[in-house]
Amino acid sequence: MHYQAADGTSGVLSADFVIGADGSKSLTRKLITGAGGLRMKHEYPFAWFGITVNAPQTAPELIYATHPAGFAHISTRSEHVQRYYLQCDPEDTPDMWSDERIWEQLHLRADSDAVTVSEGEITDKAVLCFRSAVTDPMQRRRLFIAGDAAHTVPPTGAKGLNLAMADICALAPRLAHAVKKSDTSALDDYSKLALPRVWKTQHFSYWMSSMLHSVPGADQMSTQFQTNRRLAELSTVVTTDAGRQLLAHEYVGWDFPPIDSF
Ligand SMILES: Cc1cc2nc3c(=O)[nH]c(=O)nc-3n(C[C@H](O)[C@H](O)[C@H](O)COP(=O)(O)OP(=O)(O)OC[C@H]3O[C@@H](n4cnc5c(N)ncnc54)[C@H](O)[C@@H]3O)c2cc1C
The missing domain is CATH 3.50.50.60 (FAD/NAD(P)-binding domain)
Structure with a gap:
């Protein structure tokens, strides 16, 4: 080799x-x-826009939320660092997702009577392709x-x-x-x-x-x-x-x- x-x-x-x-x-x-x-x-007609956030855990379990506006996934890295994902278009780029839009969409898609998505400083934004x-x-x-x-x-x-x-x-x-x-x-x-x-x-x-x-x-x-x-x-x-x-x-x-x- x-x-x-x-x-x-x-x-x-x-x-x-x-x-x-x-x-x-x-x-x-x-x-x-x-x-x-x-x-x-x-190939899939959707992708995930993923963020890493310095925030407390939203919930003790992972959340998979389906919503007319698109899917959302709430996962955790540690007590103070969270990973959140929003369904997006495969052609999206991170600069199309302002912090304001991210939080608005996360609350819309994943909040419920039992859960409110916890907010914090966003330290990473990336689009993940689906294949x-x-x-x-x-x-x-x-x-x-x-x-x-x-x-x-x-x-x-x-x-x-x-x-x-x-x-x-x-x-x-x-x-x-x-x-x-x-x-x-x-x-x-x-x-x-x-x-x-x-x-x-x-x-x-x-x-x-x-x-x-x-x-x-x-x-x-x-x-x-x-x-x-x-x-x-x-x-x-x-x-x-x-x-x-x-x-x-x-x-x-x-x-x-x-x-x-x-
Ligand atoms: C954002 C994200 C989140 C994920 N979350 C999960 C999860 O929750 N659960 C899960 O099971 N999986 C998850 N995955 C998938 C998981 O990371 C991969 O499936 C896994 O890392 C595959 O392991 P691998 O060793 O096959 O490849 P890799 O981890 O990609 O390792 C390949 C290695 O080969 C090296 N390499 C490549 N080409 C060369 C070369 N020419 N010469 C020398 N070295 C080379 C690379 O540098 C790398 O170190 C996630 C992936 C991403 C991107």
Whole structure:
């Protein structure tokens, strides 16, 4: 593998195995897609405008709020630092969101009888794109890709890091076995083992995203149909035991591959 370090020096590394854990803009992934691997994708007609705020916690739990003006998400970093998100247009830029507009929209979308969004100094503003993508297979010869290099999920389900860890739980024991026993056969199954969980998580992130976000369209009656159908879906989930159990199970996540199976 050829590399160039931050100080400009370059070199060549030789290794028996290469793990491509180089994030969503992965270069190693191209070695798989360039050799016939698939890169399946989905784009969403909305994005999140996210802020970091020095403020006390709004509520002890995360809040997912759906509203005709758009989705809002209230999450927490610590007792004094909060992360808030507002559904926005994918073309929006942070300078389109004044502090006044942010607080007005957060209160409109997320305040309730029980909760008032806590305000404070905004220290960071950013637009987060919504994308889903899966690379199949997640390996070629002795190259194995993991995490965002292999797949991207929209942020609604908070699953990106979890999925990256699950990949590594599948890969690490197989890699250790290959190195210790000079037997690479178990590595052949890495992709087959990881991908079903990747797709289940893709489904969950897609489902949460489409159930909670409003999608304005040109045809008013068609938009109203989609809004009412979406709210009925949400109501079905939160008012039935089966719906709540499925959401809880998917939110916590599917079992990780057993790490000590070798
Ligand atoms: C704002 C935000 C909020 C998020 N919140 C959550 C959450 O609540 N829960 C959750 O599960 N996930 C969350 N995620 C997603 C999560 O951060 C990612 O899914 C996770 O970091 C993926 O890990 P990774 O190791 O695959 O990739 P990365 O964390 O992107 O790491 C890749 C690393 O490779 C390095 N790299 C890339 N190219 C090269 C190169 N050519 N040479 C050398 N090094 C290279 C990068 O510098 C980086 O250090 C969030 C993401 C964002 C952006």
